[in-house]
Amino acid sequence: MTHRAAEVAELIELIQKLCGVCLNESKLYLLETRLDEILVRHGLASYQELARAAASPGALKLRQEIIEAITTRETLFFRDEAPFQALQHKVLPELIDLKEKTPFPRRIRIWSAACSTGQEPYSIAIVLRETIPNVDAWDVQILATDISQEAIDKASCGEYEPFEVQRGLPQRLLHKYFQQQGKVWRVRDSLRWMIKFERRNLLDPFTGLGPFDIVFCRNVLIYFDKPTRRDILLRLCRVMPEYGYLFVGSSEYLGEFGPQFRPQHHCRAVYYRPNLPAQQPQQSGLGSGASV
Ligand SMILES: C[S@@+](CC[C@H](N)C(=O)[O-])C[C@H]1O[C@@H](n2cnc3c(N)ncnc32)[C@H](O)[C@@H]1O
Missing domain, CATH: 3.40.50.150 (Vaccinia Virus protein VP39)
Incomplete structure (x- = not known):
């Protein structure tokens, strides 16, 4: 799925509000690898549609799905020693x-x-x-x-x-x-x-x-x-x-x-x-x- 940069602005803003993670259009590949599966699962056609659906008051579960997808959880025991x-x-x-x-x-x-x-x-x-x-x-x-x-x-x-x-x-x-x-x-x-x-x-x-x-x-x-x-x-x-x-x-x-x-x-x-x-x-x- 390919997305034009202009389409993603609303979603980038929403992600920042939800969890602080600050993305820009240069991270389009990251959105694509992590969020396209959510689009498909919810039958949504664009990132704009996803942003709007997730912004609605009752969409707690969808918002958490976005957070789960967008956060990087890389870690290890005694990291950096x-x-x-x-x-x-x-x-x-x-x-x-x-x-x-x-x-x-x-x-x-x-x-x-x-x-x-x-x-x-x-x-x-x-x-x-x-x-x-x-x-x-x-x-x-x-x-x-x-x-x-x-x-x-x-x-x-x-x-x-x-x-x-x-x-x-x-x-x-x-x-x-x-x-x-x-x-x-x-x-x-x-x-x-x-x-x-x-x-x-x-x-x-x-x-x-x-x-x-x-x-x-x-x-x-x-x-x-x-x-x-x-x-x-x-x-x-x-x-x-x-x-x-x-x-x-x-x-x-x-x-x-x-x-x-x-x-x-x-x-x-x-x-x-x-x-x-x-x-x-x-x-x-x-x-x-x-x-x-
Ligand atoms: C790269 S891991 C770091 C884990 C560990 N502190 C370490 O140094 O190995 C970053 C973690 O920050 C969490 N995170 C991202 N945004 C957050 C937020 N707004 N509030 C709390 N945790 C957040 C992610 O879910 C992820 O598990």
């Missing part, structure tokens, strides 16, 4: 010390804010278990969210194909934290109970969430335009305490959002501590328009 090493060797030891001075010294809250099919939050849970010997005596919770229902369903099921556990997961950790059941590897309850999975759109207000000591918001901001990235980042700051740690993807540089987002380095890892008072800009003007 360095952030998880920083978590283990720098952030958690530092956080455990900091927590001593708070009213809840044994409570840790972490948010994996675009968790895809779960490899990221399970990697975080493994790091917690490998780093804190008596972790079961701690009040630890990892909230793992994603806009894709298919991703959340797979993540909370916790079953992975052999090719998935071969990507990034060392053999020692595979045998310690997963159980082979037939052809699949199932995550053990010791990890599963640490994580709460929920479908959530980063464009929606973060009402009722937080505070989170650590936020992983990795490899999702790249799909959004600059105002959307900025809005999400500012709202993330508001659900993190002063000492909070923020991890983004290795290609997601936050320096363009002001001195508040000064990178912190540990070995090859980069993370941010955007709420530290010493790093607050004199006159930020960043807060305008962003709602938590």
Whole structure:
């Protein structure tokens, strides 16, 4: 099926409103490979018809189908390695010390804010278990969210194909934290109970969430335009305490959002501590328009 660029403008706008993913006509091939099947299934003749059908108030299911088709859920265990090493060797030891001075010294809250099919939050849970010997005596919770229902369903099921556990997961950790059941590897309850999975759109207000000591918001901001990235980042700051740690993807540089987002380095890892008072800009003007 071929589509003229002019026809797709309405659909591109709708996709951005639904999930923030910012496309342009140069990504026509992406729309074609991912959405043409929806057109056929619903008997629609053009992207314009699809955009109009999906914009109607009752079309929740169709809108979710578009989101499922358009989101890129590429992920793997311990993606990029360095952030998880920083978590283990720098952030958690530092956080455990900091927590001593708070009213809840044994409570840790972490948010994996675009968790895809779960490899990221399970990697975080493994790091917690490998780093804190008596972790079961701690009040630890990892909230793992994603806009894709298919991703959340797979993540909370916790079953992975052999090719998935071969990507990034060392053999020692595979045998310690997963159980082979037939052809699949199932995550053990010791990890599963640490994580709460929920479908959530980063464009929606973060009402009722937080505070989170650590936020992983990795490899999702790249799909959004600059105002959307900025809005999400500012709202993330508001659900993190002063000492909070923020991890983004290795290609997601936050320096363009002001001195508040000064990178912190540990070995090859980069993370941010955007709420530290010493790093607050004199006159930020960043807060305008962003709602938590
Ligand atoms: C490339 S994956 C990254 C997964 C993981 N964080 C990692 O780094 O491996 C991007 C994820 O962002 C999710 N996503 C895209 N737009 C979103 C939105 N508006 N709200 C929440 N999640 C979103 C997609 O469904 C996808 O699972």
